[in-house]
Every structure is written in C-alpha cells, then in structure tokens.
Amino acid sequence: MKDVPRAAVIGNPVSHSLSPKLHNYWLSRYGLAGRYEALQVAEDALAHTLRALPEQGFIGANVTIPHKVAVLQLADNVTDRATLIGAANTLIFTDDGRIFADNTDGYGFTANIRQEVPDWDPKAGPAAIFGAGGAARAIIVALADAGVPEIRLANRTRLKAEALKAEFGARIQVYDWVQAGPMLDEVAFAVNTTSLGMKGAQPFKVPLDELSPDAIVTDIVYTPLRTAFLDAAAERGCRTVDGLGMLLHQGVPGFERWFGTRPEVDEATRRAVLS
C-alpha cells in the first residue's frame, strides 16, 4: 500500500502551532488521505531536513519561526511575492525533487478581511500599521496589492519602519512610535502587527481618540481572540476582525496544492482549531 501523503509545519519551537489542528481537520472534513504533523527542527538541521522530507513521503510543508527567511536560500524556486516579502511560509516538494517556496501570509490577511468585511474598499483611505517586523512586511505587500493609497507605519524602532519605506516605496509614511495615536487621523483601516496585547506580552496602549468609527480594525494577535485593541476600536464603533482568520486563510493555498481540494474557512473551521 502506498503511504498517505504527508505535510508538516516546521519550526522551533513548534508545539504551539495551530496548523496541525487546522490541516488535520480539513483532511478529515473532506475525507482525504493524508497526515499533517508538527516537526521541531533546529536551525542547523533545516537544510538537511528539507532535503530528507520528500523521501519520507512529505509533499510539502508550512514554515514558521525561525525558518521563514532561511528557507528562501534553500528553495529551488521562490515566488515573486515570497521574494518581495522576504520570507516563505509554504513549501511544495515537487516530484522531480525540487523545493518550491511561496508566502501566503499576505493572501491570508486579505482573504480574511474580505470574508469578514465583504464591502471592504481598500481604496477608501489610508491604512495604519503598527509594527515593522516580518508580519508587517507581508501585510504591507498585501495592502499595497489591494490598492490602499497610503500606508502609515509606526514602529517602536523607527529605523525598521524607515527601512521598509526605503524598500517598499513612496506610498509609505513613517510616524514616530509616540505619534502612533495621531497617525490614526482619517485612516480607513488599522492593523496591529506587533506582539503587544498577546497573552503574556505588554498591553497595546496606543490612544485611539483619532480613530474614525468608519475604520476597519484588525489585529494579528489571536491569543486572546478579542484583544484590548479590538475591544477599544469596537467601543468607538469600528468594525473589527480578529487575527485567527488570517492564520486559517494562509493555510488554504498550501492545503489545496498538497491535497487537491480547496478547503473552506468557516465557523466550523474556527471551532475545530479553537477546540
């Protein structure tokens, strides 16, 4: 009997990852043969592991911290958007032994907003981004692709925001971290990409007095699902979207490539992952 196709999330640490729950839920929901595992891989073992996986029946993988940047050098083909973002989160192992790397974080971000706010108009006004790390890079690319006219960026370490402006162009306006409140004036969209507000991390304290009730507000933090940032925005009347959906949607393209069925992200998927 031929072994079932295998996929995995590769990280270090990796035990916190929700991807195994997500993909195994989809496999069982669609009655597909397959297995999805969590593989803890040290940085110095990454290259060897990636080459060894196809021989063990793996057809692809998700990649998480700390390997998302390193895999770009190890892949044989890298999509334009992964190159632009500077990281990959989805790998496909082809039959002829090559590794194909893509980044679906930006896709997941946009797909989540479009699903939760079907009338979202990216061109409605400027977007504000808190943070300038890896997640911010993917979200900048996604928002620029969607047609957001101006992207305002505030980061504790201003230099990192300046570097993103240098890389991604004139559409980005950098604000001081202490100006993160005033940055919200007239924005149509705001997103927290920092770890602030995550369980165990410091709270997100940017004042929202300038935030219009018409703005759409989202957070990539999903532990807790309702962050203080989202609650404060909702109190102002903003429509808010939690961060779990981004994680679920970024898994869709990989699952479809590996297992041949495009999975749905819906309430049942959310419940399965949160259970």
Ligand code: ATR
């Ligand atoms: P990710 O890949 O999730 O974006 P990251 O690259 O480590 O992770 O980025 C974390 C982001 O959270 C950064 O923007 C970081 O700000 P710095 O660039 O100044 O480090 C931000 N961040 C983390 N802790 C913070 C804090 N206490 N106050 C403000 N920003 C913080």
